[in-house]
Every structure is written in C-alpha cells, then in structure tokens.
Amino acid sequence: MMRRLMLALPVVLVAACATGPTLDQQLATFIGQSEGDVVARLGVPVRTYEVEGRRFLQFEQHRTILLPGDPWGYGGWYRRPWMTPSTYAVERCDLTFTLRAGRVESYAARGEGCR
Template sequence: MRSLPVLLLPLVLGACAVGPTLSQRLSAYIGRSEGELVSGMGVPVRSYETEGRRFLQFERRTTVAVSQPDPFYGYGYWRYRPWMNTPAYAELQCDITFALRNQRVESFTLNGEGC
C-alpha cells in the first residue's frame, strides 16, 4: 500500500505541466518559408515591404471570463445581488508580426495584452 503514493507521483506532476508558450510555438516558424507560415497561421491581416524585408501581421483574439466587483460589498452578505451570477467577459488581442527576408521567416514580435 505504500507504493501507491509513489505510483501516483508521476500523475500529479503531469497534471501540473503546462504546454509550450506562444513564443515557443511561434519560434518553430523561424527559418521556414512564407508559404509554410501562411499555411500554419492563416492569411495575414496586413503586410508591408521595405528595404528587402517583408512584414506579415496576424491578429489573435481570445475571450476570457473576468470577475465583476460587487458594488454593495460591506453592506451585508445576504443583500439581494442579482448580478452576482452574471458572467463578464473581456476580449484580449495579440498582434503577431513576422519579419521575412528572402521569403524566409527571420524573426517575430508580439504586441498586446493577450500575448
């Protein structure tokens, strides 16, 4: 019976593991062609060319649930508050810009609160 905690340890540690970050996932595109980038990311929303470099911008939007403050906090716990169960949502945006030279991804930058 003592071996049970030892057997559960990998499961507990595995539950705490998180996947790769956005930067780690996007770094896989470094060195790839423009076609591979568009194939993986979709059609860019903007593009710009200057001094032999091409910049492709992609938008990423996520919706997250946020908690609403209770305006009657401190006026009694049992006060009627119909908005307590009303969820609130916020949209977070992340602009991802890839820099390409000779049709190969050179670098990328992230900008926004959703990155």
C-alpha cells in the same frame, strides 16, 4: 475511498501544472521558414507591408474570456446587497513576422492575449 482520493490528488495536481511549449518556443519554430510555410500553418495574414527589402506579415488572434462577478459587491469590507455581474472581455494577440529574402528572420508578439 478517502485514501484513494489522497493518493490520486498529487497525480492530478502534477498533471494540472503540466504545460506545453511557451509562445516564444512555438514562434521560434518559424525562424528560417518560407512565407508559404507560415501562411500554410497560420492562415492568411490580416496585413502585409514591405520596406527596405523586408516583408512584414501580421496575424491577429482574438479570444473571449469570462471575468467572474463578485458576489460581495465591489470587494468592499462589508457585504452589499447586490452582486457585481460576470462580464466578458476580449484578449488580443498580434503576431508579426519579419521576412528577408522570403524567409522568416524574426517575430514579435504584442497584446495581453499572447501566452
């Protein structure tokens, strides 16, 4: 049994490290696409803005994550009799696409949730 586990462990570790395309690689696929194509893939933007022949489309993504508590208190060098509770945080990512003549020419991603 232990031998099987040792043989399977490298496969599991390699699979855990496998990742898909980066956010930049995903967003780069939008370059040259029409506004309709962007909306069809991402939904309706939360904001639009037009200036000097360019149109900006902004999309917002929010994700709630769990931040685990500290069973030893606030990480001090001695054990405290209480535990710091787990808490939740919201990570945000704002995606902005710049369009000229109805086609995406660039994009920007801002926020701690942009991965």
